[in-house]
Amino acid sequence: MLTxxxxxxNTFVIELGKFQVETxxxxxxxxxxxxxxxxxxxxSTGELIVRKQPGSRRTGEITVTRGMDKSTAFTDWIKETLVNAxxxxxxxxxxxxxxxxxxxxxxxxNLTNAWASRWEGPQLGAANSGTATETVTITYEDITIE
Structure with a gap:
């Protein structure tokens, strides 16, 4: 690859703990x-001085969209928090x-201590001809980039 x-x-992989999310x-x-x-x-002369400095790092959320398929590993992980608490x-x-x-x-x-905080199922309709997708919001405590 040239500088x-x-x-x-469009070429990426998501590893969730011990397994790779298939699709x-x-x-x-x-x-x-x-x-x-x-x-x-x-x-002391009455002049306003404004200084800005870095504060705490913020936690965040990502959204993962995937086609619904028969794979259960990712779905089982989502159920751990949203169904089983x-x-x-x-x-x-x-x-x-x-x-x-x-x-x-x-x-x-790398996202540290991530968990599923929201799941959204597919939009279903008799007139729809698209694929069924699920959207998962994942909350994490820290992010690092290597």
């Missing part, structure tokens, strides 16, 4: 944020790996 070539956004259509919401702390003071066993570390054209990992995004 300046960017990674393709994924879309991942959105990958953000790394930090609070901004603003301090306002007045100098077992957050202790549901918390998993998730790795999203971006791949190059040779299917080699070129960048990793």
């Amino acid at each position: 300046g070539d960017t990674f393709s956004s 994924v259509q879309d991942v959105s919401g990958l953000t790394l944020e930090q609070d901004v702390v603003e301090t306002r003071q007045v100098s 077992d957050l202790d066993s549901a918390r998993q570390n998730i790795t999203i790996s971006l791949k190059n054209a040779q299917k080699e990992t070129v960048r990793r995004v």
Whole structure:
């Protein structure tokens, strides 16, 4: 890969704890944020001084969209929190790996202590001819980029 070539956004893998999610259509919401702390003071001459500094890192959420299929590993994990209310066993570390054209990992995004906080099923209708997809909101406590 030459300098300046960017990674393709359609070649990626999601690893959830000990297993790889078989099929994924879309991942959105990958953000790394930090609070901004603003301090306002007045100098001895009456001049307003505004200073900004970094605060705490923010936790976040991602949204995963995937076609509904007979695979149960991802669905079982979602049920741990949303149905069984077992957050202790549901918390998993998730790795999203971006791949190059040779299917080699070129960048990793790690989400720590992630769990499913929302599930949305497919839109069903007799006149629909599209595929059935599910959307899962995953909440995490920390994000690191390698």
